[in-house]
Amino acid sequence: MTGMSALPALTHRLDRTIVIEAPRDIVFGFFVDEKRWATWWGAGSTTDPKPGGRLLIRYPDGTEALGEVLEIDAPERIVFTYGYASGKMIAPGGSRVTIRLEADARGTRLHFMHEFAEASVRDMHVQGWRYHLSLFSNVVSNELHANAASAVDEWFGAWTEEDAAKRRQRLAAIAAPGVRFRDRFSLIDGIGEVNDQIGAAQRFMPGIRMERRGDVRQCQGTVLADWVALTKDNQERGRGTNIYSFGPNGKIESVVGFWAS
Numbered sequence: 001m002t003g004m005s006a007l008p009a010l011t012h013r014l015d016r017t018i019v020i021e022a023p024r025d026i027v028f029g030f031f032v033d034e035k036r037w038a039t040w041w042g043a044g045s046t047t048d049p050k051p052g053g054r055l056l057i058r059y060p061d062g063t064e065a066l067g068e069v070l071e072i073d074a075p076e077r078i079v080f081t082y083g084y085a086s087g088k089m090i091a092p093g094g095s096r097v098t099i100r101l102e103a104d105a106r107g108t109r110l111h112f113m114h115e116f117a118e119a120s121v122r123d124m125h126v127q128g129w130r131y132h133l134s135l136f137s138n139v140v141s142n143e144l145h146a147n148a149a150s151a152v153d154e155w156f157g158a159w160t161e162e163d164a165a166k167r168r169q170r171l172a173a174i175a176a177p178g179v180r181f182r183d184r185f186s187l188i189d190g191i192g193e194v195n196d197q198i199g200a201a202q203r204f205m206p207g208i209r210m211e212r213r214g215d216v217r218q219c220q221g222t223v224l225a226d227w228v229a230l231t232k233d234n235q236e237r238g239r240g241t242n243i244y245s246f247g248p249n250g251k252i253e254s255v256v257g258f259w260a261s
Helices: 024-032 034-041 119-144 148-158 164-174 191-204
Strands: 012-020 054-058 064-073 077-084 095-104 107-116 175-183 186-189 209-219 222-230 236-246 252-259
Touching: 012 119, 024 034, 024 095, 024 107, 024 119, 034 119, 107 119, 119 209, 148 164, 148 209, 148 222, 148 236, 148 252, 164 175, 164 191, 175 191, 186 191
Parallel strands: 175 252
Antiparallel strands: 012 107, 054 064, 064 077, 077 095, 095 107, 175 186, 209 222, 222 236, 236 252
């Protein structure tokens, strides 16, 4: 594998910066954990996260890209060569990728740079990296929010908790302190107000409970969950969909409820 000293003159570069709403250690883990690496790139992709370690990217169409780790400084930076096993467009060792991670208020700011020997080859990779970095953000989000369905169920469960102190504890376990809740009956902010709203709902709509129906749908921290409102004798009183926004710490930051009727 070609090392840093043998790289050609890389006079053209592609830069992209994205914010991934997840902690930096989780994001960096996808560069050093082989199972996570393959989750991003595809089955059969491998990584050996040390200077001189080899990388293999096996794209879904069978194309293979090869690389060698040049630098690694967890959880901040990884540098590796990048080229295609076929030798077409970029030979193995023929370009260099640098990924740098910074802590951000919304999770992790990822700075991506790919250096090329030819401008035309760089231009052919602009959309590809835009696409693959989007995929990367999604696989990180899928791991961070793997338990989103449980959090949604606990949100609905808190609405049946009659003890205000216990209810607040349940909400605090799954929601941010400033959680926002909006539906046709609510325009409230903060766990305290949500707790009070639930208490009021129990007084004015006694015996009503809400249950999730079907699987949740999650994309980069936004979760959709269908629900039904039922009486004590399981008569349906309404149905709809909640949209949850989860923060980089995995907690619910906002909920918007839509009633179907």
